[in-house]
Amino acid sequence: MALGKSFNLKLAQECADAFSAACGVGCVVTDAQGTVYYEQGYGCASCQLCHAAGHRPEDCVQSQLYGMAESTRFGGKYVYFCPMGLTCFVSPVLEDEEATAKLTVGPFLMVDRQDYIACDLEGQMGLCGQPLLNVAALLDRIPYIPAEKVTGMSNLLFMAVGFLNKVSSANRMLEVQGSAAIQGQITAYIQQVKNDTAVPPYPLETERAMLRAVRQMNKGEAQRQLNELLGYLFFSSGGELGRIKTQIYELLVLISRAAIDAGANPEVILSDNHQYRMDINGLQDFDALCLWFTKTMGALMDGVFDWAGARHANMIHQTVQYLNTHYAEKITLEQMAQRVYLSPSYFSRVFKEEMGESFTAYLNRIRIDRSKVLLRQKGIRLTDIAQLVGFEDQSYFTKVFKKQEGVPPLRYREAHAAGTKERAGAKQQVKP
Incomplete structure (x- = not known):
């Protein structure tokens, strides 16, 4: 879809310039289908993170189109997350009650750079080796914006874009x-x-x-x-x-x-x-x-609806970071919900929606992954391993381990030991 006849591209460019200069983030002007007409600063059009991580360009475009659709549905502003887990927000430019263009701000980080690398890139996306190094090298260009400032910035963009819109269209959105x-x-x-x-x-x-x-x-x-x-x-x-x-x-x-x-x-x-x-x-x-x-x-x-995405991202990052460092301790869903200031039922539902599995399943997966490292070492009893990774009961540890890995812990240890011997023997054979 091309830009509408009444759309003032020059004014939109000036708006993007002013917003980028004032807030220190990239701002992009596109049509409703994502075609870029102007970019100020380091915005989605310049971002190379998806390419460096091996993602398809279409995934990024789809997330932008989703953000625009939601911004129109929710009254002219919406915060969303790109395929790389970075934050953006968008406001639509209207013509005859239809969104024909948009201004998109971002990408930017809402968490510490090292936490993003550990939790998102390595933990969630499984990046390692050269792709991880390539993405990490690009992060120096990505600004960090505290979560508490995102709402104010998105409101500011909404008001700036409201100036671009016809007064009647803006009023209809607010009505x-x-x-x-x-x-x-x-x-x-x-x-x-x-x-x-x-x-x-x-x-x-x-x-x-x-x-x-x-x-x-x-x-x-x-x-x-x-x-x-x-x-x-x-x-x-x-x-x-x-x-x-x-x-x-x-x-x-x-x-x-x-x-x-x-x-x-x-x-x-x-x-x-x-x-x-x-x-x-x-x-x-x-x-x-x-x-x-x-x-x-x-x-x-x-307070409940508009910026749930930003609050969820902050809550998920806090939870993942805590579990990865305190998995050996006794952690209940109720205790974790209290740490992030949410009710247990709401925390449980949001965690499952965002992570694709329950809080207990995620915590058990971390514990089992840590136990596999200990099982590869000789001399550590199964009972001790269970306690070291946070399981109070060895039989429950065995049950969870078998469910995740397909074999009991001792069978896993034996298979790993046999594989180690085979690799050692192969190395002896190739020596001159």
Whole structure:
């Protein structure tokens, strides 16, 4: 897809120049299909990491297209990770409500360079030898951005790109969570309820579905269920503002608890709850209440939904680093979740989604890999090896080892010893 007729490439270039100079990261202007029209700094167009690692160029393009699609879906900004595990964020340029171009910032690191090499390149991608050296040599050009700054930078890009967009298009993107939209949905629900002969009971199932959607980070479903709840509250209260305020505050407290379960910062959420109580008391009419609630819910849900990817990356890196250095200790899922400030259920789900296996399976795999090194050494008892790698029970160690390697630990040791003898004999035969 070519750039739209009304797209101002010169203005987009100036925007990329200013953003790159201010933030110290690369910024690329492309069309909707990824064709590069301009690059300032070291951006995706210049990055050679995928090539050095032996990845296909199409993988990088696909991740960019995915980032753009998600940025359009989530209101104009999105943080994502490239095939090399580096961070980027993107904002779309709109024309007639359709994304025809985009500005992409990155790649950059959100973790220490050595941790990235050890965890991502060696651990996750299995790079070694010359490919690893080639990629590592290129990392000097990749900037490091702390995770806490990424949200602010992506907001800044969103506002800069908003200047490029038509005002009407930008407004349409923001109207999705706007007061008028919510009021319209509430009114439609009220009209539907009025057709019944009696006021229905409080929709507890709708409330549960809304809270479940918040915990599952399903933003669209959470908003839809919330609008139905608001419609019921406004209808059943008979227009009594004080009663509506009380019920809305109670709803906010419930949503806050679900947000904490979904990974939001508990201290921030609980502090916000106190401010909600103060703010809501000062509202004097229905319109002001809707406008305030719209802004409040937008901020609250942003804390859960918008930058989950960045939070997940930081949490995963912390977990992997800790497990690789503390695998011999007693580590439970609950303890690890507490270390990264998440609820156990949320931590467990995110870890499995990001790593492709459960927390326990990942930890056991690390322990078994370490035990194989010890099994190749003579004189270390099986019981001692089990304890040295973190298994309190030898029989459980044997069971996990056999499941992962296909043979029991002693059989593995015997096979390794036999192979060592064969290699030693072969070397003796080739001596002159």
